[in-house]
Amino acid sequence: MDLLGVLQEINRQTNDAGQPTDLQIGTVTKAPPDDDELEIQISEAMAPLKQAVLYLAEPVIEKKIPILRHRHEIKILQHKHVTPSGPSEDAFTAPPYFTEWSALPDGFDAKVQAENFVGWENGAALPLSKDKKYIILNPALKAGDKVLLLRVQSGQKFIVLSRVYGGES
Structure with missing residues (x-):
């Protein structure tokens, strides 16, 4: 060699x-x-x-974003009920109405909440933190x-x- x-x-x-x-x-x-x-x-x-x-x-x-406490404003909430004795008067005619404050109540399915969030990975909704106050973007x-x-x-x-x-x- x-x-x-x-x-x-x-x-x-x-x-x-x-x-x-x-x-x-x-x-x-x-x-x-x-x-x-x-x-x-x-x-x-x-x-x-x-x-x-x-x-x-x-x-x-780890990267996470908070789930913000929020409520929705409802501008039109008129409706009538029809009974055998005839229609009722208009109800709830003085908008705006607000929903209760909400985040994720106990027992609420995180996947349903995450459906409103356009964050998906491998076909699944992004997970929530154990305290359900954050959406985990990157574990x-x-x-x-x-x-x-x-x-x-x-x-x-x-x-x-x-x-x-x-x-x-």
Whole structure:
């Protein structure tokens, strides 16, 4: 083998032994609020990445908007009732009328409320927060999520770019 062949073989072995790509897929093993800090596992051979070495990109940070307390104004609410003894007089003839203040009452189906909101993902209405005061546009990371990581500073830091759906880790 000539010198060029030896150098090419050394280069190939170095790449095979190292990590030739800066992109990696990891699994969230711990995440707030259930745990104190975020942890992501890349491989069984490596200790989990702690929050101190992770930078979160916008797609993996929780975003939510408040469900505003509101009421509707009804300008026309006239009606009559017909009974065997004849029609009634006009009722409710002095507008405007206002509905009660509303948000999401207890027991109300969040999917029905979200139908008025043009925020859908994968054919489903966007979820509500546990306290039903917010529509979740982008959920926070949770244990079990697969994420795409960009290794920087020779593997000393990682940028969590996005969630990953499907495929193998």
